[in-house]
Amino acid sequence: xxxxxxxxxxxxxxxxxxxxxxxxxxxxxxxxxxxxxxxxxxxxxxxxxxxxxxxxxxxxxxxxxxxxxxxxxxxxxxxxxxxxxxxxxxxxxxxxxxxxxxxxxxxxxxxxxxxxxxxxxxxxxxxxxxxxxxxxxxxxxxxxxxxxxxxxxxxxxxxxxxxxxxxxxxxxxxxxxxxxxxxxxxxxxxxxxxxxxxxxxxxxxxxxxxxxxxxxxxxxxxxxxxxxxxxxxxxxxxxxxxxxxxxxxxxxxxxxxxxxxxxxxxxxxxxxxxxxxxxxxxxxxxxxxxxxxxxxxxxxxxxxxxxxxxxx
Numbered sequence: 001x002x003x004x005x006x007x008x009x010x011x012x013x014x015x016x017x018x019x020x021x022x023x024x025x026x027x028x029x030x031x032x033x034x035x036x037x038x039x040x041x042x043x044x045x046x047x048x049x050x051x052x053x054x055x056x057x058x059x060x061x062x063x064x065x066x067x068x069x070x071x072x073x074x075x076x077x078x079x080x081x082x083x084x085x086x087x088x089x090x091x092x093x094x095x096x097x098x099x100x101x102x103x104x105x106x107x108x109x110x111x112x113x114x115x116x117x118x119x120x121x122x123x124x125x126x127x128x129x130x131x132x133x134x135x136x137x138x139x140x141x142x143x144x145x146x147x148x149x150x151x152x153x154x155x156x157x158x159x160x161x162x163x164x165x166x167x168x169x170x171x172x173x174x175x176x177x178x179x180x181x182x183x184x185x186x187x188x189x190x191x192x193x194x195x196x197x198x199x200x201x202x203x204x205x206x207x208x209x210x211x212x213x214x215x216x217x218x219x220x221x222x223x224x225x226x227x228x229x230x231x232x233x234x235x236x237x238x239x240x241x242x243x244x245x246x247x248x249x250x251x252x253x254x255x256x257x258x259x260x261x262x263x264x265x266x267x268x269x270x271x272x273x274x275x276x277x278x279x280x281x282x283x284x285x286x287x288x289x290x291x292x293x294x295x296x297x298x299x300x301x302x303x304x305x306x307x308x309x310x311x312x
Contacts, residue, residue: 041285043150046074046081046116048278049228050248052126053110054103055092059251059264062272066249067110069297070278075115081280082149084116087228087246088124088160088193090140095130104139120147124193124229125160133161144171146178151287153182157192159207165194166208176216187287190217190225195245197238200256205230214238222288230256231264232275233294244292247277273297 048070055063074084091103104127111119121140128136133143143158155178159167179188190196196210207213217223223241231248232255251264252275268274273296282291 042283043082044280044282045149046077046084046278046280047087047226047246048074048084048249049087049246050089050124050231050250051086051107052089052092052248052250053107054094054099055250059267060272061267063250066273066276066297067107069273070249071111071113073295073297074278075113077280081116083118083120084111084114085120085191085226086111086122087191087226088122089126089228089248090121090124090136091127092250093126093130097131097135100131100135101139104135108139120156120191122156122191122193123158123160125165128158128161129163132163133158136161144174150283152187152189152283153179154189154191155179157190157196157213159192159194159196159210162208164208165204165206167210167213172209172212172216175213179216179220182220184219185221188217188220188223190223192225192227194229195227195236195243196225197236197243199230199234199236200262203256203262205256214241217241224290226279226281244279246279247275247294249276249278249297252276271298 051067051070052063053067057063060066074081090107091100094100094103123133123136123140123143127133128143136143143161144156146153146155148154155175157167157175158171159165162168182188192207194207194210195205196207196213198210199205217225218239218241221240225241225243226246227243228246228248230245231251231253232245233247234243234245234256236243251267253262253264265275277294277296277298280293280295282293283289284291
């Protein structure tokens with residue numbers, strides 16, 4: 001059963017002065033307060049989303065600069081993440097094949113300046129829906145895949161290459177085969193572009209067969225999903241699965257169904273980067289508690305705007 005959660009339902013203030021977002025199993029709060037392990041046991045990664053390289057328009061007249069500013073901000077972090085993941089819409093859509101490939105080449109050239117040792121990519125519908133992911137695969141590799149990192153199994157799902165916004169039975173079969181060897185309590189992180197649940201189908205904020213993926217994932221006890229697409233931070237639960245949306249790096253969008261039509265939040269020249277940013281996800285030694293920190297591009301120092309913790 002889907003269980004929406006407002007931020008207010010989860011907020012707690014801890015002694016270290018941060019705002020904490022706790023979700024998942026009942027034991028999560030105990031894990032949050034547990035003594036941290038060594039630096040070798042902990043690690044963190046960075047999620048960037050919806051960079052829309054190639055976008056031009058009134059919602060962000062400075063779009064040609066935002067991706068570079070994000071790269072600079074990530075490089076300026078006190079320590080570098082183990083990896084950086086881009087959760088889709090790397091480029092802005094275009095009907096012209098040559099222009100689509102040009103934008104992907106330019107995106108790759110810009111993010112090549114990242115200091116992080118590993119970068120992971122997945123497509124959004126702007127990258128893949130017009131050619132079923134052909135250009136993306138040429139430049140970045142497979143649209144769905146999995147990898148292991150320090151005791152966590154990561155799976156990347158493609159819910160955009162199909163113009164109908166579906167994952168498809170073949171990929172769901174692949175996901176089941178990929179997860180089947182894992183023990184039931186193994187920590188699993190899923191990256192998608194669109195939300196797997198029906199956040200706002202009228203705004204195209206859903207996955208046609210996302211419920212099948214959620215039903216499949218429910219067989220594992222410790223699953224967290226990170227996604228993009230909606231250009232804002234959002235937190236939701238389906239059963240024991242926590243779903244966390246990221247802000248974008250081009251323009252913010254309004255809260256789901258809060259306006260008659262989905263349209264970018266109007267540009268504010270006094271605050272040109274308000275609502276734009278990226279997320280740091282810190283993982284403790286248990287691999288069952290994540291600390292989510294939103295970093296804003298409101299200034300280039302990547303000011304911390306909020307810290308949240310999510311436990312399985």
